[in-house]
Amino acid sequence: MFMMTGYAAMQSMVMLEGSLTGMPQGELQGALSSLQTMCNVLAPTMWSSLYEWDVRRGSPGRMFYSSLAAMQAFRLMMSRLCTNDTISSSTGNAAAS
Numbered sequence: 001m002f003m004m005t006g007y008a009a010m011q012s013m014v015m016l017e018g019s020l021t022g023m024p025q026g027e028l029q030g031a032l033s034s035l036q037t038m039c040n041v042l043a044p045t046m047w048s049s050l051y052e053w054d055v056r057r058g059s060p061g062r063m064f065y066s067s068l069a070a071m072q073a074f075r076l077m078m079s080r081l082c083t084n085d086t087i088s089s090s091t092g093n094a095a096a097s
Contacts, residue, residue, distance in 0.1 A: 018028040047063075054063045 015025060015028065018025065051060065051063050054060050
């Protein structure tokens with residue numbers, strides 16, 4: 001239930017930002033669909049290669065720790081980018097008023 005609510009909230013935010021930038025809804029949904037397809041193709045190859053590399057080094061469990069570290073680094077990077085974008089957008093709107 002939570003995942004569906006989170007997905008719906010994210011989808012509505014993406015559609016709102018798309019409409020604010022002038023991107024048609026069909027074009028935005030097509031771009032998102034292409035991105036999802038690309039991730040569905042590349043992710044299994046990436047994870048199996050990482051697992052194989054860890055098995056050859058003799059520590060197959062390390063893959064999970066390295067993926068956790070990579071995800072946390074990505075989350076930190078995205079939160080800083082979004083925070084900086086929000087701050088610059090809000091100061092830009094205040095300056096324009």
